[in-house]
Amino acid sequence: MPLPPHLYTLADYALAAQARIDPAVWAWLEGASGDGAARRREEISFGAHAILNRPLADLCGGHTRRHLLGLDLAHPVLLSPLGYHGLIHPEGELATAQGCLETVMCVSTMASRPIEVIAQAAAGPLWFQLYVQSRREDTLRLIRRAEAAGARAIVVTLDTPAQPASPQTLRAGFAMPPGIAAVHLSGFAPAPEASGDWYNPALSRLTAAAPGWGDMAWLRGQTDLPLLAKGLSRADDAVRLMALGWDGLVLSTHGGRAMEAAPAPLTLLPAMRAALGHDRVILIDGSVRSGADVFRALALGADAVMIGRPQLYGLAVGGALGVAHMLKILREELELAMVLAGCATLDAIGPDALTGV
Template sequence: MTQSPVLPGHMLCLDDYAQGAKSRVEAGVWAWLEGGSGDLSARKREAEALAAHAIVPRVLADAAGGSTRLRLLGHDLAHPVILAPVGYHALVHPQGELATAAGALDTVLTVSTMASRPVEDIAHVAEGPVWFQLYTQPSRGDTLALIRRAEAAGCGALMVTLDTPVQPAGLSAMRAGFAMPQGVRAVHLDGITAPAPVAGHWYNPVLNPLTAAAPTWDDARWLREVTDLPLIAKGVAHPDDARRLIDLGWDAVALSTHGGRALAAVAAPLRLLPAMRAALGPDVPILLDGAIRTGADVFCALALGANAVMIGRPQLHALAVGGSLGVAHMLKLLREELELTMVLAGCPTIASITPAALMPV
């Protein structure tokens, strides 16, 4: 965090940013950033799912006028790569999410409930649209206060995380002895009511108050009633759950394992994508994250039914290496890789990318 930024010209791909970040952040922070739950099998399956597909190029396609542009939840976007919600950007850069927002060119920045800078300040410096990722709180009053805060800041959507009533400890961070440094905190949780003790029968007593406060279908209905912002259901895996949420008036689905930090044995989002698209039809937006590191990865996700992808760790890699300029350059690299992939695959527009462009390997 104290080193001078690296010039983006030295970074040629997202892996270069990852390697550069490893040498620039503290070992404990790196263990937290790159870790996940259990044996990291969720992360491994994400990479394996992408590697299981190859692109089948079509020749003689007219690529004149090709574009990566799309419209998503009311936003006209230059490309389908969105910055996923990731907490505690101040761990890798003194300006935290403010620096990320300044580099988030031509894309959506999703501000985490666990952000280390206030959403109002982030939205003020953001170069593009801002969404807010919401963890429902034990008190509906606290949840509503977060929603109203996001609305007042001008956020264009709420991405509600539904599948992590508890979050497993990251073994690598525990082994590294990681603890949140003094001065780095989730500022949106200041003044939030902690889960109250409740009676229960879990062997681990920590689960009793957490599971008692976990969101339910009643909360899903209530959330739709209290805001007019588009609601994105993050972490939904089963098509029946997704369809039920859409029927309740929710607007989109985000397939995600939260960087492999939730259930270690969960399926890779890419594996879930075709069934989710079939269940929701062509008109419901589906976002996807999970090991997206190249333009070909983005292409694969779009071919299988995603409208856009989200990237998590790469934004902190780029932030640690090059600050705001690093974030902007990282996004530029990924967009250019996607454009090149589309041209070589004979798919000049986002709409022309279909399942027929892929084959299993």
């Protein structure tokens, strides 16, 4: 589909997408835990850092290329795992994969299309996002499917052992429509019996199935693919996990959908980088909405960023072309920030490029 005019920023894409998406689906997409405090903290955290300009720098040979876990990417902006793209576009994840040029799309366990079909349509490399299942044989089945489809890494989401529907979703009366389902989970065993004495019985069921440290060691032994943990916030947990042979982290609040009191991932970056050093990958997602935001994240210690909701904005507005154009905007904005800050390459971006405001 052709793109409408006047799409210059990701904010433009958000406005255009809202006009095209069913209000109940929009509430599902935009919803956050509690009163949305975690998502607001994410947004505010980026504005707390201004970028210092640096004229007179030598910018010859400048580029945005990034080598990441064996992949040579054109830029450091990846697509976060998001479920149910079929709610947004009839081709679902296939269109997203077609528009994800020169970077990584991370396919969700909750995708509405199978990874094998997505891989056939993909314009670039894929990762797979894993929810650990209550039965290890089901978890292993997901890993083997991802490996067979050519996934280049596994991202294990850990921050949502319990994830209630957002108040926005509940108020809108959202329900998953017929024909949209998490296809990777078809035929899997039901959740285990309740365990514990929580007042909310749903928590008893969910915590009975939640993974533990033994599962983390077991996962490392099941695949040679790089393993990234998504959702850790404590440096001591991260150090313990890396000691098991894991390859890195994605700092995230699950789009503000996990704990509403969670800190903004950007604020965790410096301490996490100091704890892990530079031999482990650290990515960040959550409220990255401009190339300047990408620059800020890299300056504070991220190797790359992941983009969540904006990929579905692009998908809603223009299908594969919208996703590709959304990424193009971010890449060009990042290039501009780098030039004005006097940074010819990503490795030249450091904390000295930022100042508090």
